[in-house]
Amino acid sequence: MTTAEFGKVVRRWRDQVSPETAGLPVGGHRRAAGLRREELALLAGISVDYVTRLEQGRATNPSAQVVEALARALRLSGDERAHLFRMAGLVPPGPETVPAYITPSVQRLLDRLVGTAVGVYDAAWTLLMANPLYAALMGDPSGWRGNERNGVWRNFLGPGSRVRHTPREQRAFEAALVADLRATAGRYPVDQHLRRLVGQLRTNSDRFAELWDSGAVGRHEAAHKTVEHPQVGPLTLDCDVLTVEGSDLRIMIYTAEPGTQDAERLELLAVLGTQTLVG
Incomplete structure (x- = not known):
């Protein structure tokens, strides 16, 4: 073709x-x-x-x-x-690869979450979609390519994220992230992209290799997080991770407790959007 x-x-x-x-x-x-x-x-x-x-x-x-x-x-x-x-001359991804397809029905659900910061990841923590408020909150991902879109890679080999952790929280977060990725690798053992990602992480990050070789298996789940935003300051938010049954997608949602300063700052981001706040 x-x-x-x-x-x-x-x-x-x-x-x-x-x-x-x-x-x-x-x-x-x-x-x-x-x-x-x-x-x-x-x-x-x-x-x-x-x-x-x-x-x-x-x-x-x-x-x-x-x-x-x-x-x-x-x-x-x-x-x-x-x-x-x-x-495009490519073989459509089969069931042995990490799913990256957002079905129209899930997309309609995401469309209705207006005013909520929502990002969609695959099971290997590669960002598939970020709505405008999520991009304003966490940084505009439109220019990210390849491994730059993968949350595990960004945490161990890249610039990290705007989420602020204490040293203890960072260690626990890293352990949970690696355990989650190991579980995904077990479900998709022949996914070549995933195998390359794990190989690069093990080769270039001693911390990742240590955690990977420990053999822990688990999931990265919901948490209370503080996002250090360069324009509006820190926001302490609830981060919930929903899994789409049958597609292994992760829908990450950030919300603030109503009536708090964090809610006001999140509303400000929703008004100003990515054009003003994200460089």
């Missing part, structure tokens, strides 16, 4: 998805009912220039991560998603 044909398929599906269907506000004059390129790029977490080059047949060999992001942004069904992978 040619690159031009892949681009035509993306363009055709983009024209068929309304902003309302994609959970976007509708305003101003629109020449077509479908998504603009800028909107598709925002939803998929890729650049507008790359979407343009894909649709014009000037970008070759889109990665599985990019195809997955486009399928998610276009709200494709399972069969449509598989078709898009094949159009």
